[in-house]
Amino acid sequence: MSNWLQRMGALIGGRASVPPPSPPASVPAPMSPPPRAAVPVAPVAPVAQSAWRLPFFAWLVDAGPLLDTSLHNSERRLLAQIDAALASDTARGGLLPRAPAVVPALLSGLRDDSQSAGTLAQRVARDPHLVAEVLRMANSAQARGAAAVLDITEAIHRLGTNGLRRAIARVLLKPIFDGQGESLSARCSARLWMHSEAKADACQHEAAALGLDPFEGYLTGLMHNIGWTALLRAIDRSGGAPPTEFSAAFAQAIERRRESFFALLVLPWQLSDALSALAVELIDSDIDDVRSPLGQALRAADEQASMEMLQASDAFGSIDLAKLAH
Numbered sequence: 001m002s003n004w005l006q007r008m009g010a011l012i013g014g015r016a017s018v019p020p021p022s023p024p025a026s027v028p029a030p031m032s033p034p035p036r037a038a039v040p041v042a043p044v045a046p047v048a049q050s051a052w053r054l055p056f057f058a059w060l061v062d063a064g065p066l067l068d069t070s071l072h073n074s075e076r077r078l079l080a081q082i083d084a085a086l087a088s089d090t091a092r093g094g095l096l097p098r099a100p101a102v103v104p105a106l107l108s109g110l111r112d113d114s115q116s117a118g119t120l121a122q123r124v125a126r127d128p129h130l131v132a133e134v135l136r137m138a139n140s141a142q143a144r145g146a147a148a149v150l151d152i153t154e155a156i157h158r159l160g161t162n163g164l165r166r167a168i169a170r171v172l173l174k175p176i177f178d179g180q181g182e183s184l185s186a187r188c189s190a191r192l193w194m195h196s197e198a199k200a201d202a203c204q205h206e207a208a209a210l211g212l213d214p215f216e217g218y219l220t221g222l223m224h225n226i227g228w229t230a231l232l233r234a235i236d237r238s239g240g241a242p243p244t245e246f247s248a249a250f251a252q253a254i255e256r257r258r259e260s261f262f263a264l265l266v267l268p269w270q271l272s273d274a275l276s277a278l279a280v281e282l283i284d285s286d287i288d289d290v291r292s293p294l295g296q297a298l299r300a301a302d303e304q305a306s307m308e309m310l311q312a313s314d315a316f317g318s319i320d321l322a323k324l325a326h
Contacts, residue, residue: 056306057251059313060188060195060228068247075250078238079257085234086260095230095237096176096265121156124164133167134159166204166218170197173222177229184242185232191309192232196225198308203301210293216272220294221301227262234261256286 054066071079085091124130131152138155139148149155156164177193179186200221207217231254236242259282267279274294281290287299 052303052306052310053255054248054251055310057246059309060191061184061246062187062191063244063246066246066248066251069249070247071249071253072247074243075247075253078235078243078250079253081238082231082234082254082257085230085237086257086264092230092261092264095233095261096226097178121153121164124156124167125152127171130167130171133171134164137163137167162215165215166200169219169222176226179232182242183233183236185229185236187242188228188232192225192228195305195309196222198305199224199298199301202304203297206297206300207294210297212274212293212297216274217294217297217301219271220275220278220298221305223266224262224298224302226265227258227260230261230265231258256284259287260284 058064058066085095124134134152134155135149138158149158159167173196174193177189177196179189200218203221203224204214204218207220208214263279263282267276267283270276274292278290278292278295278298281292281295287295287302290296290299
């Protein structure tokens with residue numbers, strides 16, 4: 001078991017080897033994903049989707065504008081291998097680090113309202129990585145006061161209980177996004193994490209505006225790109241050098257697949273009723289079709305974060321981003 005898992009297990013107040021918690025009472029236990037509809041691998045017709053998605057994918061994989069409207073033969077093979085990974089519990093689970101086996105128990109501990117700020121603060125002080133993250137967050141643009149915070153006690157006081165939970169969640173989940181070597185997932189990992197942070201912040205605010213638990217919104221936004229991570233690693237495992245060029249047809253074809261990866265990986269964790277219900281929605285649906293309040297918050301946050309990434313990118317400085325928004 002890695003050192004960071006041992007640290008986080010102690011931090012949350014349990015052992016990293018503890019199995020995931022029992023499902024909420026309103027969620028059937030055990031919950032098995034419903035049968036998945038077959039996803040065609042034949043030529044993919046253009047689908048109705050937000051206009052910013054193609055530029056965002058190009059930004060994520062560091063490619064030029066996606067122009068081809070037909071699938072390349074190599075992309076057809078990739079889609080077939082991606083679908084095979086989606087259909088296999090073993091293959092799908094192997095696309096994330098071994099860490100997700102204990103992530104549910106640790107994240108569930110964060111949602112325990114009985115933990116006071118003082119209890120969390122004592123645990124924060126035990127981990128140097130978390131101390132650094134708490135100080136960083138306390139001095140961020142959103143939390144900055146009249147002077148920089150240098151003392152961990154003052155930083156914890158400034159962030160409060162929910163801020164501490166966000167800091168712990170970030171330290172816990174970031175290793176899942178890390179890539180290795182010259183793989184496509186490694187090439188995208190830094191941008192994907194940056195997008196995840198922006199999406200988590202946006203989803204927290206969207207959730208609060210809808211009367212939902214802000215921290216649940218934050219967690220949902222931070223975890224959503226697990227779908228991208230799994231999909232990119234499925235491409236990495238297809239063999240050969242990482243692809244550098246993609247068609248618009250391929251980018252459209254993988255939109256639903258990355259949502260299915262997210263849903264099928266998160267659903268067994270059963271972190272909350274609302275998140276489990278969202279996962280069920282997304283198994284065979286696009287995020288633009290979700291109807292649940294949490295899904296609506298995530299959809300708005302995904303667009304906002306993606307537009308922020310494109311706005312900040314010099315590569316897409318010539319795009320009229322106002323025309324890409326809904």
